[in-house]
Amino acid sequence: MNESTRASVPGQRPPSDPVPAPHDPRERQDGLGWVTRAIFGDPGVTVTVGDDSSAIVRYAVIPDLDHARFLLPLVSPRVTAASLLAYNALRPPKVRAGRAAVGTLARLGLLGLTKAPTLSVRATEPGDLLAAFLAGRLGEPRLHAAIGIRPPDPHHKPTLQLFDDRGRPRGYAKIGWNDGTRAMVRAEAATLGDLPTGGGFPPAPRLLLHTQWRGREIAVIEPMPRTVRRIRRPDRPRLEAMLAVARRGGPATPPAPVTELLETWRRRAAGGDPRIHGFIDALDTPIALECGDWHGDWVPWNMARHRGGLLVWDWENRSSGVPVGFDLAHQAFQTALSTHGRPAAECAVAVDEALRAHGPALGLDGPAQRFVADAYLVELWLRTYELSGGGAGWNPKLHPALLDVLATRLPR
Secondary structure (H helix, E strand, O other), rough: OOHHHHHOOOOOOOOOOOOOOOOHHHHHOHHHHHHHHHHHOOEEEEEEOOOOOOEEEEEEEEEEEEEOEEEEEOOOOHHHHHHHHHOOHOOOHHHHHHHHOOOOOOHOHHHOOOOOOOOEEEEOOHHHHHHHHHHHHHHHOOOOOEEEEEOOOOOOOOEEEEOOOOOOEEEEEEOOHHHHHHHHHHHHHHHHOOOOOOOOOOOOEEEEEEEEEEEEEEEEEEOOOOOOOOOOOOOEEEEHHHHHHHHHOOOOOOOOOOOHHHHHHHHHHOOHHHHHHHHHHHHHOOOOOEEEOOOOOOHHEEEEOOOEEEEEEEOOOOOEEEOOOHHHHHHHHHHHHOOOOOOOHHHHHHHHHHHHHEEEEEEHHHHHHHHHHHHHHHHHHHHHHHHHHHHHHOOOOOOOOOHHHHHOOOOO
């Protein structure tokens, strides 16, 4: 992580050089520090590195403090193993093998062989801990949280996988901690209560709880069925499911002018970079397209095989009134960006290629394919702009790179 990335994350302390390994992990400037601040940031809670037998909760840090990827609750061998083995079939093969090996050690009570360090969490009151609060709201005697660790990012939301004393999954809790992520959690909670069923619309895990706790916005989603499996050929777009989402499980709608979409964009772009207004104006053409909903983050890692179809989650970016094909464009762009590490310009080329290959199946001819590609890039920049205004800072992979890409595609 470079200095500019550190400075872009709200709430971080200024980095020093060198950075000593602090006794309290919340002092760290990495993913472990960010996540522990977000989840255990209350004044009545202390977090220390080391095995404190008097702690309310203890976690194993996998694999170690400097490369932390996971916090495993050290409650019982059954719960610790379940934290690693539940839904392991969704993981890529290499990750699946590693989790299976450590999970087996945990089940046998041999996790100490990994030499993973321990975090000990103490609280003035048990209610100072988020897992205890959620257990009370969900009617559970106790819940134990397995916590994923991601690099510090103002757009990321900590996620807790919740287990009961028997190691059974009881839900996933998403934590909104700044204005941008709190809005995303609220949006997903609202969306999950309004998704259609039937007509080929892919099912989604249900919302169990939407609540607030000490400045955090929290949505708890039901656990996935145990029979879910990783999708095969993840780069292949699921066009029928995309159309079902766009049409909310109903019939196709007639093509219509995109005037309303452009006006919505102009309102959202208010106060933004002047260039975006020129790009919106350049798309003000007499083209007519079928419009509808989109999932908003249609990527292979947000879906699984289940009962011969798809189970799709992470609906926080769903919206309506966009051209059919936005989800196809998003899958191509984000796969190139996140999986292959390509720059924004090459990701835009991947969008063009996907629309040329699959656009006709969505009813898109050549001019419509180009419009959808350019419109998607505008939409993606607007989303990035709105997150920056919500206290999340700019995503350096997308800004100003997307504006530069649009300048080559939509010359004014």
